[in-house]
Amino acid sequence: MNTLQWQIATITKITPETAKVKSFTLSLPGWIKHRAGQHYDLRLTAPDGYRAQRSYSIASAPERTGEIDLTIERVEDGEVSTFLHQVVVPGDRVEVRGPIGGYFVWDATTSGGPVLLVAGGSGVVPMMSMLRHRAAVGAKVPVRLLYSSRTYDDVIYREELASLATGGVEIFHTLTRSQPAGWTGYARRIDDTMLAEVSRPFGASALTFICGPTPLVESAATSLERASLRADRIKTERFGPTGT
Amino acid sequence: MAERFVTRGFGGRPRSAVGLAARIPPGQHLVTDFPVLSAGPTPRIDLATWELALSGLVRAPVKWSWPEFLALPAEEFTKDISCVTTWTKLDTRWRGVSVDTLLEHVELAPNALGLVAECHGGYTTNLLLSDAVNGQAFVAYEYDGKPLPPDHGGPARLVVPHLYFWKSAKWLRALRVVDRDRPGFWESNGYHIRGDPWKEERYSGD
Ligand SMILES: Cc1cc2nc3c(=O)[nH]c(=O)nc-3n(C[C@H](O)[C@H](O)[C@H](O)COP(=O)(O)OP(=O)(O)OC[C@H]3O[C@@H](n4cnc5c(N)ncnc54)[C@H](O)[C@@H]3O)c2cc1C
Secondary structure, three states: OOOOOOEEEEEEEEEEEEOOEEEEEEEOOOOOOOOEOOEEEEEEEOOOOOEEEEEEEEOOOOOOOOEEEEEEEOOOOOHHHHHHHHOOOOOOEEEEEEEEOOOOOEOOOOOOOOEEEEEEHHHHHHHHHHHHHHHHHOOOOOEEEEEEEOOHHHOOOHHHHHHHOOOOEEEEEEEOOOOOOOOOOEOOOOOHHHHHHHHHHHOOOOEEEEEEOHHHHHHHHHHHHHOOOOHHHEEEEEOOOOOO | OOOOOOOOOOOOOOOOOOOOHHHOOOOOEEOOOOOOOOOOOOOOOOOOOOEEEEEEOEOOOEEEEHHHHHOOOOEEEEEEEEOOOOEEEEEEEEEEEEHHHHHOOOOEOOOOOEEEEEEOOOOEEEEEHHHHOOOOOEEEEEEOOEEOOHHHOOOOEEEOOOOOHHHOOOOEEEEEEEOOOOOOOOOOOOEOOOOOHHHOOOEOOO
């Protein structure tokens, strides 16, 4: 099995995360251990041979063998995400290949820290793999996650994130559209001040990962460079729109 | 080859509903001829000494002679292409070997991120691996059912239809795997590092 070879995965479980987001557990005959941050390519084929293909980050920890979780947001009129949300049921099979990507990856046992994670929306998915990986290997590397969602109900993995926020992991939420009563987190789009506050204790050499919609990634990366974080320590992944 | 896998319940987006206008990226216009543009003179390449190399951040580099290259599994593909000089040509028909097929012959280093296409005449262009895999890029040697003529990049050129056509480097001789997106010839000369026609990524800063 090589990572560029297509294989047929069976969807064994579908878990709703929010109103627009579901996690899919894929059982893989040719499972290969991934590195946290990597993705799989998923392809759908119609009876006439027409194909649609998209990339999806791995949400689960590399330490889980034989299967992976993908967490997928339903995009309005999205060809692939809508199909996965509305048509697929457990037992269905889809073609995938991976793990892919050698840059936006983090290994808790070898890559130093501290680690700063900045995510918007479903951009939290690869970060989740990193946090689950850190927990699975019992690493002590300090990690801060700044995570932007529209509303409280749009926060993906809300409860699991809360339970992971211990022993050196700190999580900062910002809700850009509306906030529940008594909300104490940030309540605006990610900006210079917010990034400076969250990154300050880590200094200029924090290993930084930024993931989400392209505009968020661009603005967060420029802002962190302005805040004099080392550019060569900032890794970015852009989810779209339009996938690739 | 094994029977094609079909995904249960998947029909995909309507294919016939897509009109012609919807296929022309912003700022582009339709042409029916095939304009020739190059950064320099058309090199003369002898098939007896022609080689394609796949090198760089791979465990064991590979080289194909012309007969070896022709023996690789090839595909026919029909794609719309857009040149940064604003012409778009629909339904161009090619035959070539996908970059996926080439990459199956090597093991990529974990830090592999991009490709540099190196050409006779010294031209280079850069591609992210994510723009080169999954059936997005080919090394083509036939155009419209005939051997690719020299002025269009023959004997073999890169074809990356979803990016502006300067990425589809003519007279290809090597693909080098690199660990970052290093600007190639046009990309060092004011053109955009990626060049997506649908985003009008024409020039650096676009
Ligand atoms: C490396 C990588 C990893 C990714 N990981 C994930 C992941 O873990 N989870 C996930 O949900 N998505 C992820 N994506 C995005 C994913 O690949 C698809 O782009 C997304 O699912 C939309 O595909 P679609 O076929 O549903 O929509 P399409 O049919 O491609 O697009 C429909 C419409 O939605 C817009 N659109 C496309 N993509 C997006 C987007 N991401 N956000 C908002 N609007 C969009 C398009 O411009 C278009 O107008 C990742 C992308 C990349 C490149």
